[in-house]
Amino acid sequence: MLLTLDLIGILVFAISGGLVAVRNQLDIVGVIGIAVATGLGGGVIRDVVIGAVPPPALADWRYLLVPVVGGLVTFYWHPAVERLERVINVFDAFGLGLFCVAGALKAQEYGLGPVPSAALGMLTGVGGGIIRDLLVGRVPVIFRYRELYAIPALAGAAVAATGVELGVEPAVMIAPAAAVTIGWRLLAIRRGWVAPVPRGRDQPPVAR
Amino acid sequence: MLLTLDLIGILVFAISGGLVAVRNQLDIVGVIGIAVATGLGGGVIRDVVIGAVPPPALADWRYLLVPVVGGLVTFYWHPAVERLERVINVFDAFGLGLFCVAGALKAQEYGLGPVPSAALGMLTGVGGGIIRDLLVGRVPVIFRYRELYAIPALAGAAVAATGVELGVEPAVMIAPAAAVTIGWRLLAIRRGWVAPVPRGRDQPPVAR
Amino acid sequence: MLLTLDLIGILVFAISGGLVAVRNQLDIVGVIGIAVATGLGGGVIRDVVIGAVPPPALADWRYLLVPVVGGLVTFYWHPAVERLERVINVFDAFGLGLFCVAGALKAQEYGLGPVPSAALGMLTGVGGGIIRDLLVGRVPVIFRYRELYAIPALAGAAVAATGVELGVEPAVMIAPAAAVTIGWRLLAIRRGWVAPVPRGRDQPPVAR
Numbered sequence: 001m002l003l004t005l006d007l008i009g010i011l012v013f014a015i016s017g018g019l020v021a022v023r024n025q026l027d028i029v030g031v032i033g034i035a036v037a038t039g040l041g042g043g044v045i046r047d048v049v050i051g052a053v054p055p056p057a058l059a060d061w062r063y064l065l066v067p068v069v070g071g072l073v074t075f076y077w078h079p080a081v082e083r084l085e086r087v088i089n090v091f092d093a094f095g096l097g098l099f100c101v102a103g104a105l106k107a108q109e110y111g112l113g114p115v116p117s118a119a120l121g122m123l124t125g126v127g128g129g130i131i132r133d134l135l136v137g138r139v140p141v142i143f144r145y146r147e148l149y150a151i152p153a154l155a156g157a158a159v160a161a162t163g164v165e166l167g168v169e170p171a172v173m174i175a176p177a178a179a180v181t182i183g184w185r186l187l188a189i190r191r192g193w194v195a196p197v198p199r200g201r202d203q204p205p206v207a208r
Numbered sequence: 209m210l211l212t213l214d215l216i217g218i219l220v221f222a223i224s225g226g227l228v229a230v231r232n233q234l235d236i237v238g239v240i241g242i243a244v245a246t247g248l249g250g251g252v253i254r255d256v257v258i259g260a261v262p263p264p265a266l267a268d269w270r271y272l273l274v275p276v277v278g279g280l281v282t283f284y285w286h287p288a289v290e291r292l293e294r295v296i297n298v299f300d301a302f303g304l305g306l307f308c309v310a311g312a313l314k315a316q317e318y319g320l321g322p323v324p325s326a327a328l329g330m331l332t333g334v335g336g337g338i339i340r341d342l343l344v345g346r347v348p349v350i351f352r353y354r355e356l357y358a359i360p361a362l363a364g365a366a367v368a369a370t371g372v373e374l375g376v377e378p379a380v381m382i383a384p385a386a387a388v389t390i391g392w393r394l395l396a397i398r399r400g401w402v403a404p405v406p407r408g409r410d411q412p413p414v415a416r
Numbered sequence: 417m418l419l420t421l422d423l424i425g426i427l428v429f430a431i432s433g434g435l436v437a438v439r440n441q442l443d444i445v446g447v448i449g450i451a452v453a454t455g456l457g458g459g460v461i462r463d464v465v466i467g468a469v470p471p472p473a474l475a476d477w478r479y480l481l482v483p484v485v486g487g488l489v490t491f492y493w494h495p496a497v498e499r500l501e502r503v504i505n506v507f508d509a510f511g512l513g514l515f516c517v518a519g520a521l522k523a524q525e526y527g528l529g530p531v532p533s534a535a536l537g538m539l540t541g542v543g544g545g546i547i548r549d550l551l552v553g554r555v556p557v558i559f560r561y562r563e564l565y566a567i568p569a570l571a572g573a574a575v576a577a578t579g580v581e582l583g584v585e586p587a588v589m590i591a592p593a594a595a596v597t598i599g600w601r602l603l604a605i606r607r608g609w610v611a612p613v614p615r616g617r618d619q620p621p622v623a624r
Contacts (some may be wrong), residue, residue, distance in 0.1 A: 010598065021351070022409055023409075024347065024352045025352070025405070026352050026405075026428075027296075027352055027353070027354045027402075027403045027404065027405045027408050028403050028404050028406075029350055029351055029357075029358045029359065029403055030347075030348075030350075030351030030352055033348075033350070033351055033358070033407065034351065037488055038486055044257070044351055046466055047470075048257060049464060049469060049470060049471065050458070050469060050470045051258060051259075051467075051470060052467035053256075053258060053259035054257060054258045054319075054320060054606060055257065055317065055325070056261060057367050058257060058320070058327070058328065059320055059321070059324055060324075061321060061323035061324060062321060064327055065323075066323060068242070069501055072558070073346045075406055076406075076407075078406055079408070080408075091604060110470065111475075112473070112474070112475055113476035114475060115481075116474050116476075116477060116480060117428045117473055118472070119474070119480055120283070120474065130551075133549060134342060134346065134551075135338075135348065135351065136341075136347055137345065137346065137347045137439065137553065138553065139442070139446075139551065139553045140446075140449075140551065142449070143445055143446030143449055143450065144441070144442050144443055144446055145443070146443045149445075149446065150445045150449070164570065170523075184372065194443075194445065195443045195444050195445055196444050196446070197441070197442075197443045198438045198444075198447065198491055198492075198494055199492075200495070201438055201441050201494075203437075229559070229619055230614045232555065233560070233613070233617050234559045234560050234613075235559065235560055235561070235562045235610075235611045235612065235613045236557075236611050236612050236613070236614075237556075237558055237559055237565075237566045237567065237611055238556075238559030238560055239614065241556075241558075241566070242559065252465070256464055256465065259467075260528075261464075261465060261466060261467035262465060262466045262467060262528060262532070263465065263528065266465060266528070266532050266535070266536065267527075267528055267529070268532075269529060269531035269532060272531060272532060272535055273531075283614055284614075284615075286614055286617075287616070296435055315500065342550060343546075343550075343555065343556065343559065344555055345554065345555045348563070407579055
């Protein structure tokens with residue numbers, strides 16, 4: 001069950017990475033490479049940093065197969081995928097919620113305290129997108145455009161880490177903590193909520 | 209013997225990195241830094257991910273000395289090095305073949321299955337070039353320009369991983385597996401074979 | 417005492433990262449994210465590479481708190497911070513000296529020889545700035561503009577590594593080795609000393 005959710009999250013992230021690659025006119029190596037890096041990047045960074053090597057995302061062929069399929073689907077049917085982008089954004093919010101919470105719980109399992117676990121949980125959720133953006137030569141989207149993405153991610157990870165710290169069974173924390181991230185993220189998309197920018201340094205209007 | 213081949217591969221990769229740095233008008237720190245990152249990057253990523261730390265590339269001073277020398281040679285004699293670029297491309301194919309196969313074999317030695325080992329073998333071969341391109345601010349060359357580079361790399365790594373999986377002695381697989389990568393890569397250069405791009409997203413003509 | 421010095425170095429690096437983010441019109445996630453990456457990046461790379469995981473910078477919440485505070489300060493009071501930039505450059509030289517020496521000593525403690533330890537010490541000092549520059553989409557400053565930054569860093573790390581190799585107590589080497597980096601760096605700023613560039617590839621005049 002958790003494995004299935006995890007693989008769905010990886011697939012959605014991989015498709016988002018593949019779409020960015022297609023739009024940047026990359027070839028098939030670029031589309032699949034960036035799909036894999038976007039789908040697995042966050043988890044691999046977390047695993048390397050906490051010493052969980054080799055990361056399951058690289059040691060288990062199913063984790064590799066799923067983002068490769070996501071990349072291939074995007075490569076061959078990108079016009080259809082683009083029409084589904086609104087749906088993908090919703091799935092992406094679910095993937096984000098799941099990744100952040102799973103990341104925080106895994107960090108705690110490896111002995112980290114609640115604050116570092118929450119930070120690493122957020123990084124698990126947003127790391128793949130940061131790598132995707134670096135690979136196509138743009139400043140990571142989560143750092144600009146004021147979109148609320150990393151903050152809901154941190155919130156869900158923090159809820160999970162706090163719950164476990166207070167003695168709640170990790171499995172029990174998954175759903176409520178992920179709901180915080182997913183709900184906040186979906187509301188932010190719908191209501192157009194944005195993150196603050198430094199005074200006197202206004203950004204261009206919110207848009208990708 | 210293997211060490212010598214490995215050091216030659218590192219030297220060639222380092223020179224390719226140094227040349228890119230010179231062309232981007234970097235200073236001596238940039239030329240040597242990018243030469244070292246290009247020569248050692250792929251192997252270090254692989255070692256960190258499979259838990260082979262500290263990576264020999266960083267723990268053994270000979271592995272550090274070779275790319276520094278490559279960077280210095282490029283810094284002082286870049287006009288001569290540029291005239292040799294066609295020869296360097298041939299050596300680069302040999303370096304690529306060796307790195308991919310050695311990378312796949314090392315991953316298998318550390319207990320990874322054949323699919324992840326092939327993937328990590330390819331990453332060992334192409335990782336240094338990806339880092340080089342990120343450091344000079346361009347989208348990795350292997351992701352665009354349609355050049356056949358990563359696909360031959362994956363093929364050689366896959367042949368090596370498959371052979372070992374079937375029980376062949378690793379040392380026996382090195383030459384034939386590397387020959388697959390090297391042969392395919394050299395043919396692709398000579399014949400102008402290119403990788404596919406997404407339909408309706410044509411790239412500019414092949415050129416660096 | 418050492419912890420305090422370390423935290424001051426992280427704070428200064430984080431502020432430098434936050435300022436770069438403010439100037440690139442990033443939002444609050446970008447300013448804090450890049451402040452944290454700049455402050456902790458060098459040490460985390462070193463720790464991952466030598467196998468000291470999870471890195472203290474991520475496992476100890478004080479190491480996380482300090483760069484977050486640095487990012488917040490820069491976010492809210494960036495005009496005041498910018499007026500202090502000359503002072504920050506001096507503190508930055510101290511942070512650099514401390515990081516390089518501490519990095520080299522830690523690498524030696526983990527069994528690396530003097531040459532790799534000096535290289536990793538330098539990387540500890542300059543790694544955060546490289547990550548900062550990649551995240552805002554520019555070629556790392558230490559690779560261009562000819563500024564003397566990495567070379568003094570390497571010098572201090574090499575002095576520390578050599579001293580320990582010759583049997584001097586590590587604690588005794590900290591002050592003199594850091595003084596080499598700090599002194600050279602401050603003199604380079606004051607006197608305008610620059611690093612060489614490849615012949616025939618002149619760079620634009622020195623400036624950020």
